[in-house]
Amino acid sequence: MSDFPEFIQFLYEKYRNLDSGKLACYIPELTKANPNWFAISIITTEGEVFEIGDNQENFTIQSISKVFIYGMALEDCGREILLEKIGVEPTGDPFNSVIRLDENSKRPDNPMVNAGAIATAGLIAGRDPTERLNRMLDMFGRYTGRKVFIDVPVFMSERATGHRNRALANLMLNFGMIGSNIDEILDLYFQQCSVVVNCYDLALMAATLANRGINPITRERAVKSGYVRDILSVMYTCGMYNYAGEWAYRVGIPAKSGVSGGIMAVVPDRAGIAVFSPLIDRCGNSVRGLRVFEELSDRFKLHLFDLG
Numbered sequence: 001m002s003d004f005p006e007f008i009q010f011l012y013e014k015y016r017n018l019d020s021g022k023l024a025c026y027i028p029e030l031t032k033a034n035p036n037w038f039a040i041s042i043i044t045t046e047g048e049v050f051e052i053g054d055n056q057e058n059f060t061i062q063s064i065s066k067v068f069i070y071g072m073a074l075e076d077c078g079r080e081i082l083l084e085k086i087g088v089e090p091t092g093d094p095f096n097s098v099i100r101l102d103e104n105s106k107r108p109d110n111p112m113v114n115a116g117a118i119a120t121a122g123l124i125a126g127r128d129p130t131e132r133l134n135r136m137l138d139m140f141g142r143y144t145g146r147k148v149f150i151d152v153p154v155f156m157s158e159r160a161t162g163h164r165n166r167a168l169a170n171l172m173l174n175f176g177m178i179g180s181n182i183d184e185i186l187d188l189y190f191q192q193c194s195v196v197v198n199c200y201d202l203a204l205m206a207a208t209l210a211n212r213g214i215n216p217i218t219r220e221r222a223v224k225s226g227y228v229r230d231i232l233s234v235m236y237t238c239g240m241y242n243y244a245g246e247w248a249y250r251v252g253i254p255a256k257s258g259v260s261g262g263i264m265a266v267v268p269d270r271a272g273i274a275v276f277s278p279l280i281d282r283c284g285n286s287v288r289g290l291r292v293f294e295e296l297s298d299r300f301k302l303h304l305f306d307l308g
């Protein structure tokens, strides 16, 4: 651990000029990101912080939110009921794929792809949209240790242009997979994706999962410890979309990425790690993020199956 500062400095210098990949442009507001932003944060389960780069730069959490909403749905519905409604099978398809939703599928494949995440948002408890939104923001706040907000322009931008997600919701309604209040469900989904975080926050959120659900800085519990296992399992098998297999092979720790350029990974009982860099590859994963995680995993033997 004492080598972390030096090594992340080395990785930061090595990859800061790597400029392959593209900004996500299908959500118009995301094109305003600065392609040079680059940050690496590590927070241990003891609350030690190691970071370098643009750690305080704000961005929307996007798909990384799916992990935490899944945890919330587990608490709201329980494991068995949730499993009846949303599967845990990796798809090998892109995150926004429509192809596996058909008459024969009783439920979306998993909560880390858009279809499953939209269905998960539909299971969040609350009397009305405001209560559900507030519960969701409080939940994120327990992981970040501070109040979180929504980036309204990003939310509005995705709400106005998210036709594909709307199509997924309509298909799932047709197949009886979600309730009929799809506009409310989609709003909550777009809002969860628009929660504003920085790289430090993501590392702390991951560290909270690494620490069995207790935020290592505030000591507050963010999620029941019994559900951490479920969350990490779907992150491990499905968190990196159609790169999940290669990620498991090369890096070997549960992780989740988002199209705004964040990747968050959990080293159980040890640390949360986050990398932020907005240029993403064809699977929707940060290009610099992938390189940094590969090297970190090799250097510190983070791969869960690296038995030495």
Ligand code: GLN
Pocket (backbone or CB within 6 Å): 062, 063, 064, 095, 096, 114, 158, 165, 193, 257, 258, 259, 260, 284
């Ligand atoms: N809000 C984005 C979407 O639904 C999130 C996708 C992502 O981060 N991969 O398309």
